[in-house]
Amino acid sequence: MQITVKLFATFRVGRFAEATRDYPPDTRVADIISDLQIPEKEIGMIMLNNRHAEPEQQLHDGDNLALFPLVGGG
Amino acid sequence: MEELNRFLQDHAEGDLLPWSAQVAAAGRFGVSLAQVEAAVLTMGLLPARYQRNRHAISVGQQRRLFRSNVAVIGCGGLGGYVIEELARLGVGTIIAIDPDVFEEHNLNRQLLSSPATLGRAKVEAAAARVAEINPAVTLVPIQVAYAPENGKELLQGSQVIVDALDSIQTRLALAATCTELGIPMVHGAIGGWYGQVATQFPGDDIVQKLYRRWVEGKGVEQRLGNPSFTPALVASIEVAEVCKILLGVGETLRFQKLSINLLEMTFASIGIES
Numbered sequence: 001m002q003i004t005v006k007l008f009a010t011f012r013v014g015r016f017a018e019a020t021r022d023y024p025p026d027t028r029v030a031d032i033i034s035d036l037q038i039p040e041k042e043i044g045m046i047m048l049n050n051r052h053a054e055p056e057q058q059l060h061d062g063d064n065l066a067l068f069p070l071v072g073g074g
Numbered sequence: 075m076e077e078l079n080r081f082l083q084d085h086a087e088g089d090l091l092p093w094s095a096q097v098a099a100a101g102r103f104g105v106s107l108a109q110v111e112a113a114v115l116t117m118g119l120l121p122a123r124y125q126r127n128r129h130a131i132s133v134g135q136q137r138r139l140f141r142s143n144v145a146v147i148g149c150g151g152l153g154g155y156v157i158e159e160l161a162r163l164g165v166g167t168i169i170a171i172d173p174d175v176f177e178e179h180n181l182n183r184q185l186l187s188s189p190a191t192l193g194r195a196k197v198e199a200a201a202a203r204v205a206e207i208n209p210a211v212t213l214v215p216i217q218v219a220y221a222p223e224n225g226k227e228l229l230q231g232s233q234v235i236v237d238a239l240d241s242i243q244t245r246l247a248l249a250a251t252c253t254e255l256g257i258p259m260v261h262g263a264i265g266g267w268y269g270q271v272a273t274q275f276p277g278d279d280i281v282q283k284l285y286r287r288w289v290e291g292k293g294v295e296q297r298l299g300n301p302s303f304t305p306a307l308v309a310s311i312e313v314a315e316v317c318k319i320l321l322g323v324g325e326t327l328r329f330q331k332l333s334i335n336l337l338e339m340t341f342a343s344i345g346i347e348s
Contacts, residue, residue, distance in 0.1 A: 008333055008335070008342070009265075009267075009268040009294060009333070009335060010265075010266070010268070010294045010297075010298070012335075012338070017338070017340075040287070041289060041290075041291075042293075042294075043287040044284060044285055044286070044287055044288060044293065045283070045284055045285070045286055045287060046286075046287060047344065050345055050347075051347065052283060052286060066344070068333070068344075069293060069294050070242065070285065070287075070288055070292070070293030070294065071263045071264065071265045071268055071269065071270055071293045071294055071295065072240065072241065072242040072245070072263050072265065072285075072292050072293035072294075072295060073151065073240050073263060073264045073265045073292070073293065073294075073295025073300050074148050074150060074151055074152045074153070074237070074238050074239045074240035074241075074262065074263060074264060074305070
C-alpha cells in the first residue's frame with residue numbers, strides 16, 4: 001500500500017521532507033518510525049491524516065503520516 | 075485631573091501628545107508617566123511615540139493595549155524579545171517571571187543580556203530595559219520559577235500568558251494552569267533552525283497535543299542550541315498573537331501549529347483539532 005510520509009525539522013536531515021512509498025499491508029506507524037531509524041523518544045507529535053495517532057495504529061493505503069520532533073527551547 | 079487634561083489638550087499637536095509634554099505633565103502634576111499615558115489615551119489623544127503604530131492600531135486599540143496585563147514566563151531567548159516588543163507596543167503592564175541570572179552562554183541570543191549584565195537577575199534587567207525604552211509602561215519583575223503551586227497567584231491578573239520557557243515539562247504545567255485560570259496562552263518553542271508557535275484558548279488543550287509523545291527531557295535544542303535569529307522570529311510571532319488576542323482582531327494560531335524551518339525556508343500550518 002502507498003503511504004505518504006512527511007518529516008519535519010531535524011527528522012528531515014539525512015532523510016527527506018516528503019516521500020510516498022510502498023509498504024506491506026500490515027504496516028503500523030511504529031514500523032515506519034523504526035524503518036526510518038527515528039528514535040521514538042525524539043518524537044513530539046504523530047499525525048495520521050491530520051489526526052493524532054499512536055505508534056500501534058495500522059496504516060491504510062493512501063494514508064498521510066507526519067512526524068514532528070520535540071522542540072522545547074526558549 | 076481636569077487641570078491635567080487641560081494641560082494635555084493645550085500641549086497636543088493635532089491628536090498627538092509629544093513625549094516632552096508627557097514628561098512635563100508628570101512633573102507638574104506629581105503623577106507617574108503611566109498615569110499621564112492613561113489620561114492621554116482616555117482623552118482620545120495618542121502619545122506621539124505610538125504614531126507609527128497607526129493605523130494598524132487605532133487610538134482606541136492603543137488604549138486597550140495600555141490597559142492590558144500580559145505575563146511572560148521566561149526572560150531568556152524568547153522572553154527578551156517578547157518583553158522588548160510588548161513594551162514598545164504599549165502594553166501597560168508586563169509581568170516578567172524568571173528565577174535566573176545571566177550567564178555567558180546567554181549572550182549569543184538573549185536580548186536582555188550583555189557582558190555588563192552577567193550575573194544579574196534577568197527580571198531586573200527586563201525592568202531596567204523597559205524603564206529605559208518606554209517608561210510609561212510597567213514591567214513587574216518576579217524572580218521566581220513558575221510552578222503549578224504558585225502559578226495561579228502569579229498569573230491570575232493577566233489577560234494573556236506568553237510561553238517563553240525552555241522546558242517541555244514546565245510548559246505542560248503552564249498550559250494546565252492557564253486552562254484552570256481561563257486565560258489564553260501563546261505557546262512558542264525553538265531549537266536550532268526550527269521553531270513552533272500555537273495559541274491555546276482555555277479548554278483547547280493544544281500544548282498537551284503538541285507534546286503528546288513526550289516522556290522526559292528536552293527536544294532538538296539540546297543538540298542544536300539556539301542561534302540569535304530563531305528566538306527573535308518566534309518571539310515576534312508570539313507578540314503578534316498577543317496583540318490580536320488583546321484586541322480581538324485577525325486570525326490567531328488557535329487550533330494551528332505554525333511549524334518554522336529556517337534552514338529550508340518552509341513554514342507549515344498544521345491543524346490541531348481540539
